[in-house]
Amino acid sequence: ELKVEQNPLFLSMQEGKNYTIYCNYSTTSDRLYWYRQDPGKSLESLFVLLSNGAVKQEGRLMASLDTKARLSTLHITAAVHDLSATYFCAVMNSGGSNYKLTFGKGTLLTVNP
Amino acid sequence: DTEVTQTPKHLVMGMTNKKSLKCEQHMGHRAMYWYKQKAKKPPELMFVYSYEKLSINESVPSRFSPECPNSSLLNLHLHALQPEDSALYLCASSQDPSSYNSPLHFGNGTRLTVT
Numbered sequence A: 001e002l003k004v005e006q007n008p009l010f011l012s013m014q015e016g017k018n019y020t021i022y023c024n025y026s027t028t029s030d031r032l033y034w035y036r037q038d039p040g041k042s043l044e045s046l047f048v049l050l051s052n053g054a055v056k057q058e059g060r061l062m063a064s065l066d067t068k069a070r071l072s073t074l075h076i077t078a079a080v081h082d083l084s085a086t087y088f089c090a091v092m093n094s095g096g097s098n099y100k101l102t103f104g105k106g107t108l109l110t111v112n113p
Numbered sequence B: 001d002t003e004v005t006q007t008p009k010h011l012v013m014g015m016t017n018k019k020s021l022k023c024e025q026h027m028g029h030r031a032m033y034w035y036k037q038k039a040k041k042p043p044e045l046m047f048v049y050s051y052e053k054l055s056i057n058e059s060v061p062s063r064f065s066p067e068c069p070n071s072s073l074l075n076l077h078l079h080a081l082q083p084e085d086s087a088l089y090l091c092a093s094s095q096d097p098s099s100y101n102s103p104l105h106f107g108n109g110t111r112l113t114v115t
Helices: none
Strands: A004-007 A011-016 A018-027 A031-037 A043-049 A055-060 A061-066 A071-076 A083-097 A098-103 A105-113 B006-009 B008-013 B018-025 B031-037 B044-050 B052-056 B064-070 B073-079 B086-095 B110-114
Touching: A004 A043, A004 A083, A004 A105, A018 A031, A018 A083, A018 B006, A018 B031, A031 B052, A043 A055, A043 A071, A098 B044, B008 B018, B008 B052, B018 B086, B031 B073, B044 B064, B044 B073, B052 B064, B073 B086
Parallel strands: A011 A105, B008 B110
Antiparallel strands: A004 A018, A018 A071, A031 A043, A031 A083, A055 A061, A061 A071, A083 A098, A083 A105, B006 B018, B018 B073, B031 B044, B031 B086, B044 B052, B064 B073, B086 B110
8 A cells, every 4th residue: 555754744943944745655556646735725737757766846835756765855045925824745546547647745835934 | 716616705604504605617528526624724635536436535534525417517515514624615626636747726715604
């Protein structure tokens, strides 16, 4: 069974600082996603990572994937308050023709002035 | 605004009621999903429909009954629920489960309270 672990689960950081969220997964996968969720809201797709060494950037967020280490990172550069949210990584595994997306527990990010 | 529309936004029901949650997408996606999310927890997969056929049922109790009338619509029929079923129910869609560059697009969810 695929397991997805994120850390840290809680992250409080100051504006302007940098930090990294880690996502480890237990079995081989060729697809990893990062989502953002604001309180009481739905999930917003941030990044789709499909291959070893993939790196994608959007604004102050950069995601990378190392399929050999089964590790993805979400790096936050010069954090701003608007980035406060819960960030989930999710890994797709396929058993035959069944494709199942498994989420990590999420990282609650709070950016303080 | 999300391209996956869920109704109602909020639902309060008693344990003897029968109600339905509805989900609609017009992106031409062929896979649709139901997820359940409890407060401060990740979404948990309930059901997956692929090309209007049920492909995954994550051992969900029979008091939850999914239905996919066509490729744009997904329903979740609720009957005899328990208070612990109170949660945010999220619908999602994707182009095709096997499509590599296809994230799930989530609706805004239905906040369900069972009394």
